[in-house]
Amino acid sequence: MKTVARRKFAALSLAPLLGGWVGCDRGAADTEQRDLIVFAASSLREVFTDLSHRFMAQHPEVRVTFNFAGTGELKTQLEHSTSADVFAGADREHTAALVRAGICQGLVVFATNEPCMIVPLTPHSQLANFSELPNAARIVVGAPEVPIGRYTDQILERANKVLGSEFRARVLAKIVSRELNVKQVLAKVSLGEAEAGIVYRTDALLAQDRVGILDIPDEFNVLAEYTLATLTKAKHPTLARDWVELIRSRAGQSVFARFGFLPPSETKP
Amino acid sequence: MKRINVGHRAQTFALGVLAALLLAFLVIPIGCLILGTSWSQFWAGLGHPLASPALKLSLWTSALALVIVVTLGTPLAWLLALGRGRVSHLVETLVVLPVVIPPAVAGLALLLAFGRQGPFSNWFSEERGSLALTTSAVVLAEVFVSSAFFLQAALAAFRRIDARLLIVARSLGASPFQLFFRIALPLAGPGLVGGAILCFARALGEFGATLMFAGNLQGKTQTLPLAIYTAMESDLRAAQALSILLLAVALALFFGVRFAERRSHASVEGRL
Numbered sequence: 001m002k003t004v005a006r007r008k009f010a011a012l013s014l015a016p017l018l019g020g021w022v023g024c025d026r027g028a029a030d031t032e033q034r035d036l037i038v039f040a041a042s043s044l045r046e047v048f049t050d051l052s053h054r055f056m057a058q059h060p061e062v063r064v065t066f067n068f069a070g071t072g073e074l075k076t077q078l079e080h081s082t083s084a085d086v087f088a089g090a091d092r093e094h095t096a097a098l099v100r101a102g103i104c105q106g107l108v109v110f111a112t113n114e115p116c117m118i119v120p121l122t123p124h125s126q127l128a129n130f131s132e133l134p135n136a137a138r139i140v141v142g143a144p145e146v147p148i149g150r151y152t153d154q155i156l157e158r159a160n161k162v163l164g165s166e167f168r169a170r171v172l173a174k175i176v177s178r179e180l181n182v183k184q185v186l187a188k189v190s191l192g193e194a195e196a197g198i199v200y201r202t203d204a205l206l207a208q209d210r211v212g213i214l215d216i217p218d219e220f221n222v223l224a225e226y227t228l229a230t231l232t233k234a235k236h237p238t239l240a241r242d243w244v245e246l247i248r249s250r251a252g253q254s255v256f257a258r259f260g261f262l263p264p265s266e267t268k269p
Numbered sequence: 270m271k272r273i274n275v276g277h278r279a280q281t282f283a284l285g286v287l288a289a290l291l292l293a294f295l296v297i298p299i300g301c302l303i304l305g306t307s308w309s310q311f312w313a314g315l316g317h318p319l320a321s322p323a324l325k326l327s328l329w330t331s332a333l334a335l336v337i338v339v340t341l342g343t344p345l346a347w348l349l350a351l352g353r354g355r356v357s358h359l360v361e362t363l364v365v366l367p368v369v370i371p372p373a374v375a376g377l378a379l380l381l382a383f384g385r386q387g388p389f390s391n392w393f394s395e396e397r398g399s400l401a402l403t404t405s406a407v408v409l410a411e412v413f414v415s416s417a418f419f420l421q422a423a424l425a426a427f428r429r430i431d432a433r434l435l436i437v438a439r440s441l442g443a444s445p446f447q448l449f450f451r452i453a454l455p456l457a458g459p460g461l462v463g464g465a466i467l468c469f470a471r472a473l474g475e476f477g478a479t480l481m482f483a484g485n486l487q488g489k490t491q492t493l494p495l496a497i498y499t500a501m502e503s504d505l506r507a508a509q510a511l512s513i514l515l516l517a518v519a520l521a522l523f524f525g526v527r528f529a530e531r532r533s534h535a536s537v538e539g540r541l
Contacts, residue, residue: 177485
């Protein structure tokens with residue numbers, strides 16, 4: 001008997017809690033807090049975070065949630081889930097593949113970015129320009145599976161034709177790691193574990209207090225195209241389009257310029 | 270009487286439903302991984318350029334990590350098992366700490382300790398740099414994350430030894446080495462083997478600390494888990510095949526542990 005009484009008491013004391021919980025849920029539905037979920041390449045972290053404050057100021061009921069990772073990893077995630085509204089990749093290929101698969105739609109190029117060479121800010125760093133890259137004792141670059149790594153391979157390929165057939169082989173012999181995203185390359189160079197690395201200029205600019213930036217000559221360099229597409233099964237298609245519009249707007253583009261991105265129209269040989 | 274039985278059955282059923290939910294959740298992903306990969310995909314995946322160097326590197330670095338852990342860890346576990354004071358209690362807590370430290374944290378800690386900004390950086394020439402981003406770093410990361418698994422098992426195995434045996438041996442004049450090699454090791458043997466297998470399995474699966482501390486270079490630091498992560502960027506089917514390969518090795522090790530455990534219990538019972 002005793003236990004039954006106690007159980008009833010427990011049930012009664014739980015009731016208001018449950019009621020409160022259900023009520024709370026309904027209250028949230030009224031004000032309609034919505035989540036815009038953006039999957040974006042890790043090199044977009046800072047500029048997108050900046051833009052999200054602008055976006056949330058325009059849409060007070062919306063919360064922008066990001067998933068930053070390597071472009072290829074994001075693509076794989078999108079192929080196996082439908083939990084995003086917008087995809088922003090660091091190249092054209094991955095986004096185009098998602099559009100072909102019917103997962104995304106409306107591909108636009110919204111910014112470009114230039115790879116550059118970085119060196120640690122230590123007094124004994126003796127590298128003065130890109131052609132001295134093979135003199136670095138240890139080099140860290142992106143993996144060939146991710147856009148920055150593919151761009152790096154293209155740059156080395158082009159440099160090889162001009163700087164001599166040994167250039168590429170000498171650089172490859174010094175590579176100690178091929179990281180899966182730009183931030184890891186940056187981390188390893190800024191910690192001094194590598195004497196040189198190749199990252200996007202925007203990432204290098206954000207770490208100017210830790211790394212020195214050396215230009216890659218235009219004749220070797222490639223231009224990374226950032227592409228944006230909305231998910232065909234987006235939960236908030238209107239918000240997704242608003243996000244794309246903000247990025248392409250004059251205000252949005254000026255934020256990109258401030259972070260060191262180049263406009264999409266820029267073309268390189 | 271009958272009502273109680275019905276009630277009992279309902280309660281058992283309720284417990285069974287809860288248990289089955291977790292069981293299903295644990296089994297379904299592994300099932301999907303295996304069933305979602307056809308034989309031809311599996312073979313193609315094994316032929317993927319990332320596969321063979323990564324498998325070789327994983328096996329030999331894990332084996333080396335195991336040798337280091339067993340050589341240094343067995344005496345440590347034995348001394349801890351003998352120890353009764355607060356110091357040994359504290360040390361015991363310290364050595365199992367890596368079990369609860371997230372691998373990414375371990376990787377960052379290793380990078381700061383053995384990297385160029387760490388206290389040992391002047392041991393290395395400017396040219397060599399540091400231990401970070403080398404194959405040695407892979408082994409160190411594996412030792413760091415896997416040693417606790419061996420130590421825990423070894424400690425338990427040593428503590429199962431009947432204390433009276435040690436007292437008798439000491440009274441007959443056995444030296445500390447004789448005690449360790451002639452009595453402790455043979456009696457704790459199966460338990461140590463089980464711990465060693467767990468340690469090897471953990472080293473083989475190590476990912477986070479390796480990624481941060483050792484980097485990702487084929488043939489040098491790209492172990493099987495890193496190759497799976499790298500393959501995810503371009504070719505999911507290769508990642509699946511590599512995952513199944515790692516799973517097969519892990520399962521083989523798991524049954525090895527089971528076998529060692531059974532022998533351990535049998536031998537303890539046999540001796541009592």
